Amino acid sequence: MIEVFERENVTCGKVQISIAGQKANPVFVFIVDGMLIDTGPERAEASLIPFYENYSFELVTLTHSHEDHSGTAPWIEKNRNVPIYVHPNGIEICAEPYPYPLYRQLTWGKREAFTAVPLGDTIQSRSREWEVIYTPGHADDHVSLFNKETGQLFSGDLFVHPETKVIMNTESIPVIMDSIRKLLTYDFDSMFCCHAGFIQNGKKVLKEKLENLENLTGEVKEFYQQGLSLEEINAKLFPKKYPIITISEGEWDSLHIVSSIIAEFQ
Structure with missing residues (x-):
């Protein structure tokens, strides 16, 4: 099922995926000024198709190519005559059928190949120009979108x-921090997150996340300078072992947080 609601003239669609009785993070898709932002996972296609049929949009912009954001893009390509944009680093990934491990296929579905158009520095919706801000760290093709007129991010x-x-083994905490710092230079308040949804005090909570990561970096650095190993630092800072670590066979792990921070010191 999909839950649909409006926030600041943005149509928000929320879908919830469960696997083996466990709920994954909710996934949001957004329509603003005739632009669909992200397409949700393939496993939610049956819920999302009526949403696409009931709301009009003339283009799709993907924040990145991960399958929970691009999963129904192939359906849109086949059934709606609209361009689908992604950062240039994601073009080849979108052209491959489900280029990710089996556990992610089971969680989010098998995203088929589709043709994407490379994003530039800006993207035009019906009546607004959006700045495309390159914000890597979570993914090498990750972007954020900002409209100066509305202050929406x-x-x-x-x-x-x-x-x-926990983070994926391809992520980098220092790069994520740099991307957050970049976003904090923009004049926004509310924020639309593809897993947390609408956040009215977006700039405040994004600052809090950065502060948490800065504190975490300081702790890792201190333990590293004391001579502790990566595994020992991880055990001290992240004693809880989350199920995703086992399910993903280590693709997701707190260990990657520590290793990505330590890599900056070496």
């Missing part, structure tokens, strides 16, 4: 939660 997966417990 679409942050993709850069926020998600104020406290980071």
